[in-house]
Each structure stands twice: as structure tokens, then as C-alpha cells.
Amino acid sequence: GESVGLHLPTLSVQEGDNSIINCAYSNSASDYFIWYKQESGKGPQFIIDIRSNMDKRQGQRVTVLLNKTVKHLSLQIAATQPGDSAVYFCAENSPSEKLVFGQGTRLTINP
Amino acid sequence: EADIYQTPRYLVIGTGKKITLECSQTMGHDKMYWYQQDPGMELHLIHYSYGVNSTEKGDLSSESTVSRIRTEHFPLTLESARPSHTSQYLCASSEWRGLGNQPQHFGDGTRLSIL
Numbered sequence: 739g740e741s742v743g744l745h746l747p748t749l750s751v752q753e754g755d756n757s758i759i760n761c762a763y764s765n766s767a768s769d770y771f772i773w774y775k776q777e778s779g780k781g782p783q784f785i786i787d788i789r790s791n792m793d794k795r796q797g798q799r800v801t802v803l804l805n806k807t808v809k810h811l812s813l814q815i816a817a818t819q820p821g822d823s824a825v826y827f828c829a830e831n832s833p834s835e836k837l838v839f840g841q842g843t844r845l846t847i848n849p
Numbered sequence: 850e851a852d853i854y855q856t857p858r859y860l861v862i863g864t865g866k867k868i869t870l871e872c873s874q875t876m877g878h879d880k881m882y883w884y885q886q887d888p889g890m891e892l893h894l895i896h897y898s899y900g901v902n903s904t905e906k907g908d909l910s911s912e913s914t915v916s917r918i919r920t921e922h923f924p925l926t927l928e929s930a931r932p933s934h935t936s937q938y939l940c941a942s943s944e945w946r947g948l949g950n951q952p953q954h955f956g957d958g959t960r961l962s963i964l
Contacts, residue, residue, distance in 0.1 A: 770950040781939050781955030782892070789950075825889060831950045836908065837882075839892040
């Protein structure tokens, strides 16, 4: 079946360092990927997306990389700040037109 | 910024009660979704809709039902709540464009506890 997974359930980084959150997906036919940030008590918040015809996309302090060869997606956050503390989910838009979410990585920022 | 609202935010209620969780969006999005999420875990799709009078079951079996009588409103109903229904319920919506997929925008959820 379709599934998306993340490599690490938790990640701790020092404030000011760059964070890299990884995600592996299983369906090579998936054509659209999204990263979400979820803070405690809130719904997932859209961060950035990428379509399968691209391998990199940049936003404000965030970059998403897509490697279709190994079915790997990553989110890079530059100069991590305390406000970046949250659970991060990758999601894959499968050929069935449904969004499949990974298990999430909890990012903790150390002062 | 997406405008999607869920009420109530929190609900604690006894077994056997009928519950309706409300979800409204003001963006005119055709597509709407309901997800179930246990704390810190991944989201599981339980219902979705492509537009008015369209409802489909998601990947996770659920005893809930939904309706879509108006574009902006997508309520979820549990006819008889049970403790196994305790979870967080998230509503989302997205545009349907001919150019391809668009991101889903989420409400802040309803945290449901069944005693």
C-alpha cells in the first residue's frame, strides 16, 4: 500500500543551527509532496510543497529537496529558531488523489 | 492564510451520545476532508468530499458519517459515541484546480473525549 515514513521520530538542534528533517515515501507514482508543521494544540500548517517535476524548492528559511531515485524527501530549516519547535509531517499525494501522511518528527530547539 | 474553523475545540461527553463536529471554510474550496489523529501521530483520512452532495469514505474505517449540503460546511456526526472514538479530529479543505494538486489547509481540530 501507500505509505510515507520519516527516519527519526525526534530531532534536537541548537538554536541558530540548520535542521534537516528526512522522509521516505513508497509510491514512485506520487507526484506532489507537502511539508506541514504542527504546533501543540493546533492543526497542521502548510510550510512548502514540491511537485515531482522539480528536485528543489526554496521558501523563506526553508528548502525542500526531492530525490525521486531513492524516493526521499527532506526539509531543511536554516538558522533554526525557538518558534520552529513543532512536529513536522511530510505528506505524499498518491495516485488515488489522497494525501498520505508520515509519522512525524518532533523538532526540539536547544538554547 | 486559510480560513477554516472547527467547533467545538474540546468536547468531553458520555458514551451513547450523538455528536456533531462542525467544520466551515470561507475560501470557497470544493474539496474538504476529515482526519483522525492521535497525539503526535500521523493523520488518517476518514472522510472526504469533492463538492456539494459528494461524500466518500477515507482509508481509515470510521463509524462516523458526513454530509456536504453547502460548499462551506462539512459536519461530521457520530450517532452513538464510544470511548474508542476518543481522538483529535481535523478538518481540511483545498482548491480543485485544473493545473494540479493544491495543499490542504487545516483547522485547529476538535479534541474529543468519550467517557
